[in-house]
Amino acid sequence: MLYSLIFQYYMNRRTLVYLKLTSSVLGYPVVVFMPCLKFMHLEEVKWRVHLAKLISGCPVLEELTLLRDPEDEYKALLVRTRSLKRFRVLPLRNGYVRSRVKCTLKIDAPGLEHMSLGDDQICSIVVKNLTCLLVVELDVKFRVLVNTWNVSKINVIRDFLNGISCARHMIISAKTVQALARYSQLGMIPKFNNLSRLQAVFRSKLVQFLPAFLECCPNLKHLILVLHPEEMEEELELTDVPQCVSTTLECVEIQDKFEWEEGKMKVASYFLENSAVLEKLILSPTAYNQNIYEKVNKLTKRSPVCQIIHE
Missing domain, CATH: 3.80.10 (Leucine-rich repeat, LRR (right-handed beta-alpha superhelix))
Incomplete structure (x- = not known):
């Protein structure tokens, strides 16, 4: 009850510009409206509300940072916003810990300029309308490649690479290079x-x-x-x-x-x-x-x- 009251308090702060929540439980609010919020940092948060609902109440949000809780039970995280310019998904704090569920990250952000993905526990990443993307940082190994005979999973990587193909600056880690080398034996890199x-x-x-x-x-x-x-x-x-x-x-x-x-x-x-x-x-x-x-x-x-x- 206390978490819900605190969450409801923050979710209706009309002058709030920066919000950081760490190791919190987000209850389901009646209304989310933070018209001035530009920066949001959510770290090891247990969701009781869809991320999409939270973002929809932040019409001028420019920067979003996520660090998932491995105990989180949501199977999909949707980031849909026109105002977002910078988006980061940090690696799990204890990289050896496995997520309880297979999670899909969906990103639809026409204004996004900088995207950094470092969470290996996300099973698939779906991107859409990233027409303004300038910089992309990848430190993921695309877990969908575990089963090389699953054509639909291979297509997920193909669609993701096509979705970020307009980027002008790319930073990729050793694990991502290795994943791309393996993928190149199964499909064509765009x-x-x-x-x-x-x-x-x-x-x-x-x-x-x-x-x-x-x-x-x-x-x-x-x-x-x-x-x-x-x-x-x-x-x-x-x-x-x-x-x-x-x-x-x-x-x-x-x-x-x-x-x-x-x-x-x-x-x-x-x-x-x-x-x-x-x-x-x-x-x-x-x-x-x-x-x-x-x-x-x-x-x-x-x-x-x-x-x-x-x-």
Whole structure:
């Protein structure tokens, strides 16, 4: 009863601009109307009211952050709003805890500009009308790929990728790269024609997938490649040259530790030899020591204006 009274009190605050609720129980209010609310942060909240009802009472909401409670019993979370500009779904605090139910996240937000998804316990993500999307951050492994023979589940990923294909800046984690590599064996990754900036974490064993993924980014200009050390099972060969590498890529940054010296040389050589308009190849000192940097600096460069920067 107390939770319901507190919730009802907040849900009708006409001057409230920022709302943060943590480890709360949201009872079912009679009316939700917060006409000035722009920022809402809901962390480990147990729902007794549909999220859609809560959002519908916030006509100027611009930023929404969700961190689900693994004990939450709702099977669907609907985010439908025209005003929302930034949306984040944080990873569960205890990542090893499994959700009690299979949850679907549905997003219909024509004004959304920045979306960050980090909850691996969500079974499927459905997006619609993301026509203004500028930045998308993905740290998910698409649990729908567990059953590779289920065509409908594979289609969920295809529709999601098509739904975010207008993004201009993409940041993807190692687990997402691995999921996309697996998906590419089952379906075709769509073209991200508007994408000009990509930051991606590649484990050593998946560097071979890099050209195939870049083929989906025909107008890419800036690539930040974070390489994670991992023992190689077979020799790395980068032979295919996607459109962006040969015609649009202007800056490549290679970061993080990567113990395999031959692999580091091949990655650097791949971009230097194939990128016609490359202006900068930036090598992180943690990835390339002075000795390897000097070797890279002697490699053939296709672009006459390319500078190799060690910083």
